[in-house]
Amino acid sequence: MVTGASRGIGLAVVRTLTGEGVRVVGAARTVTAELKDAGAVPVAVDLSTPEGCAELVQRALAELGGIDLLVNNAGGGDHFTAAGFLTADDEIWERSWALNFFAPVRLIRAALPSLIERRGAIVNVSSIGARNATGPIDYATAKAALNTLGKALAAEFGPRGVRVNTVSPGPTRTPVWEDPDGYGAQQAALGGQELADYVARVPARSGQLTGRLVEPGEVADLIAFLGSDLAASVHGADYVIDGGALKTV
Template identity: 65%
Template sequence: MQLHLTGKTAVVTGASRGIGLATVRALTAEGVRVVGAARTVTPELKEVAAAAVAADLATPEGVAALIDTAHAELGGIDLLVNNVGGGDDVEPVGFLDATDAQWEAVLALNLLSAVRVTRAALPGLIERRGSVVNVSSINSRLPAAGPAPYSAAKAALAALGKSLAEEFGPRGVRVNTVSPGVVRTAIWEDPEGFGGKVAAGAGAEHGAFLRQIPEVFGITSGRITEPDEVAALITFLLSDAAANIVGADHVIDGGTVKTL
């Protein structure tokens, strides 16, 4: 399949590792010049991106620095991937244990970063008839499966995608959402990360916990998703091959979500 992305420009947030880094690599392989942003720029991102920006996208200042750099390096933005999410403030705790500070931090990173980055990029995206993909989560459909702040933020992000698609689709900007289930990233694989904390809370050894995820989560395929698989879906949705896919939310979870 020809995606016809050669010569396009893109901004990818949360690009230093996991889904974001895989997306930068996939787009670059299709001939796209990519500016990748992350709080901490990794050597892997520097190696593949046209430019890497160290920015805290939970803040307006970080968003401004990213978009300014993208325009300076790329001359304009054709494609936008709002992938940044998760964050250190996502804790495996119940509603009553989630503080206001945690709510604010999770919403700022998982929702408001996409609001601000998209708002800043939209004038150019309209001019170039560009495309946006927001990376949500199956937690937007299965809110009880994760901490309330994270699930609420991802549900709001999915709703934002619908609103943007409806408002700007007639002006040539396609907006879609990708909602992964469990993906083999540091969020789950880092013993000090979210997955490690969940395992500790369950009294399970971390490695054993990871091996049991497909069974515990009821993943039909019997395995968790790889970052490259999510990146491939994102790349397709950004391309002209998906020219009439607008305002859709695509689940990639190995069959975790069982409902229609």
């Protein structure tokens, strides 16, 4: 079960998993043609609500018969704003935390009985912003909480056969950066730049040693590894995939 599956990292995860013969339920607020073509069972759902999370897990159990892998990827995206702390009101905070933190909490809670039974895996998609406090403050703090959640769940449910790990991408070539109405466009406008010029400079500003944005498929490959038996001894880890942007130990 993959959330945020209609585009970006989520769509890449769906394509990678279905390419390996995995049956996937892909959830998104809006089901795109790309998601339909990726071979997943598409589910249109609003994961910012408790009802939406419950509906998705019920649908996945009905379609798949059980859940072996839960990828909590939904977050940021359309809710990304360039608002600073003093301009981020309660609505922005609540909306961000509902999607970036409480949706994973609710989905994990609902899916855990099946994951325990099948000795499955959970991969939470966070961000290097949780470590270096970059990006919108509401988003970065929600992702930091998600990191802690992953550690706590790994400790509690690892002995019961469920592996919980986190993937923290750096700037990645997704609509967040490239859409004309996305976060990248907001940042470009604040600096009086054209979007294409702004995005081209992101790797250098972020310190990405590769000189380019991370590709969604690269993140998807890492997630697929963590969901597989190849990572059987990996518990409670946070894998950074950022082109070398994060310099801390």
